[in-house]
Amino acid sequence: MNSSIIRWVFCMLAAIPVTTLAQTRPEPETSSPSTSSGTLFGGSRNFRTFSIGVNGGVLIPSVATGGSNDFSKWQLNYGYGAYVKWQLLHFLGLRADYVGGKLKADNSRKLGNGEDPNSPYSSFETSLKWSGSLNAVFNLATINWLHKQNTAQLYVSVGGGLAGYSPEITTAGGITTEYKPSGIIKEFYVPIGAGLKFKLSETVNLDLGYTMHYLDGDNLDGYIKGASKDKYAYGYAGLEFPLGNRSKPQLAWHNAPAVMYDEMAAQRDQMKLELDAEKENNARLAASVAKLQADSDGDGVSDVFDKCPGTASGDKVDGSGCPLPKPDTVKPVQVIITEDDRRLVRDAIANLEFATGSASIKPSSHMSLNKVADLLVRKNLSLKLAGHTDNVGTDSKNMILSKQRAESVKAYLVGKGVNPSRIEATGYGETQPIASNKTAAGRQQNRRVEFTIY
Known part of the structure; x- marks a missing residue:
């Protein structure tokens, strides 16, 4: 992981204490118990703090922060995932993620002077058997211009995990072999992500996200090209389901200033x-x-x-x-x-x-x-x-x-x-x-x- 990535991570962590609340104060609304905003100093027992999520999307052997790749052209492939989240505070949660799918790339794209003349491979395909990570998720902003209840959240996440995968590489002559016939490669990685979440109802949230995975090795594509390490990204859309009593609001959507105003x-x-x-x-x-x-x-x-x-x-x-x-x-x-x-x-x-x-x-x-x-x-x-x-x-x-x-x-x-x-x-x-x-x-x-x- 290069120095620019490290600086980017620290910038994200520095933003943790800042929670921007953007809402107007409309006329008082009559709400059912399931849409109440909770009490200000009642503790987390007044809220739902656990949730599960499922998602699906695309995997690519590249990330938004750039950096070198061992193959010149990456391809979109399916990915799927699930998670369990525990909301500790209205802006901080712990999330256990699982992601699986496939990754593909080849050397069909020209790189200025033609294909890499030193590359012995024309393409690769890696089956991401599993990956599991523990992440800290920070709600940076809650967006709501019409009601006191929040309807959208911007969040970032960072953590660490372990991935298990099996690459297959194809030579310039068209021969496909397994990179590690002895078994699945297990490698540590750092996931850094961001997303936008929408509250559809008290029982379901829409989750749109993008996560970059920085591996601790150069084995993902089956080609150890140099000092750089492999990486991949997962863009997804999914649904999140809060667990617990429906009469209690979700802690992640808690609008503390609005509740304080109402109580006063x-x-x-x-x-x-x-x-x-x-x-x-x-x-x-x-x-x-x-x-x-x-x-x-x-x-x-x-x-x-x-x-x-x-x-x-x-x-x-x-x-x-x-x-x-x-x-x-x-x-x-x-x-x-x-x-x-x-x-x-x-x-x-x-x-x-x-x-x-x-x-x-x-x-x-x-x-x-x-x-x-x-x-x-x-x-x-x-x-x-x-x-x-x-x-x-x-x-x-x-x-x-x-x-x-x-x-x-x-x-x-x-x-x-x-x-x-x-x-x-x-x-x-x-x-x-x-x-x-x-x-x-x-x-x-x-x-x-x-x-x-x-």
Whole structure:
């Protein structure tokens, strides 16, 4: 193998890392599972990686890179082959090839000064019994101008193998003899090839290729003419059949940038849906709170619970929003808050629970709140409600949530007959923690509504 061939091989190897993807992005297509493009980081298990191929074509005792030949005119003869391929990456595969057929040439073509006067032979015919090689196959380009799925591939291959053949030579006098009567010649060779592959469907590919075989000796034509080594080429057309589950795409046709774009677009759309859903929930919550806080007549009782709407300004009302009887004289009553009263309030604080991220009071808290309502009505006490949260979430949302929870407790107590004018509800958000927000237990303590009776 001369230096120009070696340089050509290294140029091919240098192109391995380069995979050119030429495609446009059309409108989204609805595809069946068998035409899906796989996932980006799912590994080779998501693809079909093994395939087999059969082909047929012509063999000639010459190659495209040129060089000397022992006979002046080569002839086209049939050839056939098959292979098994394992696709390691979308641009790299290992392929085991088999090629057989016949090779012929003679000296009928004039070489400028006539036929080689020193050649003792007029022609040869070699039966290529078999040849087997292991090749690395590199996809240099995938071509697709209309769809995200690739439809054509340009590839090159290089490897090494062993060929078994039997030459017959014919002398200038017309006598044909076997070059090696003792048996088949076995010789090492280097195959270098290129081809173009077309994806006909998920089950079959069309394969067009050309492979040059550089032998490690000068025995192919039965004539050891000089220092140069024999070589031959195989041009072929064939079919490739992927093996495995048809619902999985072929790794060799995997278009990674297109898959990455689709996955990022899907994540973007999902995030937009989640954000829209959160905005809608916040809007519904704000509307519910606004409805709960609405007090048209300004008597301190929400319209939702006000059984006597339109109360005159300044009138004192009960928990249902109805005016209280106006006594002739108001006698001051001394209110004594006992330790039992304070314990009852502490129990209510300890048992108070809300739905996660909501101002809705859990039913398990109703019994304790009922006792607080009874105490406030019975002793005509006043109550200050202070809502607090942990630091999870934004400051503004926490401030709103703490206020909503305090108002929710007020609304519940008013619904049990407590005078709304005796209840003050305030929210402090995350500004007054009583424990560290760095632990779950601390955050639990900070999520509270404080009761102060007076």
